[in-house]
Amino acid sequence: MKIGIPRGLLYDQFYPFFTRFFTELGAELVISPQTNKSILDSGAQYCVDEACLPVKVFHGHVCYLKDKCDLLFIPRIMQLYKDEYICPKFCGLPEMVINSIPGLPEVISHPFSATSMARLRQWAMASASRITGNRRRVSAALEAAVKEQSHFKTGYDDQGYPIKVALAGHPYNIYDTFINMNIKKKLNQLGVGVITEECVDEAEMEPEVQTLFKKPFWTFARKTYGFIAALAANRQVQGIVYISSFACGIDSVIIELVRDRTGEFPMLVLKIDEHTGEAGVDTRIEAFADMLERSVKLESNHSPHGQCIYRCKSPV
Ligand code: SF4
Incomplete structure (x- = not known):
């Protein structure tokens, strides 16, 4: 049994769990390659126009896999934390893909909720049903997958750069170097180090989230807001670079907050x-790095601490 796994959306966050689970069940995995132009083009061709870029890219990964596997895995990721959701596009992703791309193999798309072991077990039993009926084997595969994921660490925390910025955005925009035109490398070449939200303790973010008039409903909104606000308030970075998907409602809310x-x-x-040009991105990053460099120099002329001259508002 060959199972196709698209390398899109939250694959970079959860591949240890999903790949270990299906491998333990005895399936052979076919994983799409890193995003490239042909994947992007086929995704843009099949996906509805109004979708965000990461969802279009996901469609492209599915196109790559559709004739190479017996079963296709499209994770319907609903919840990672209690009382919060990911994004409506994730909840309806399997239907979007199935209705946009003809000739797909059978799809595994049971709702995935990581809020408790009982919910994970429900997902595991349903997802494994086309591969094995041995419940003991499924339970063992789930235990192994959970363990594998618990050892997995991701995130950037550059050291030794004269300037450091918070690199914010959804994980697929940060870790897919084709989507983001290798922004981390570009910033590093300009002498700017980056830190991402995985490297900041949730306890540090939480007081900032508490200042909002209500707890965000979306996990991305809570975490990204908490990460940026905490680092800016504590002056741990000199600036923020936010990679945002055009047409993403959650990004619009986070940016305003x-x-x-x-x-x-x-x-x-x-x-x-999909139309963003690399030259335009380069120009904007260079101008931003230049501005940060000047602000740091200016401040170090006036302050013994060399902090950024820009001020974050005090807590509400
Ligand atoms: S959070 Fe935004 S970028 Fe991510 S899938 Fe949803 S709409 Fe697209």
């Missing part, structure tokens, strides 16, 4: 879609 909280703290928002 962050702007309201951080005031004039420097933030570069790069909105990306």
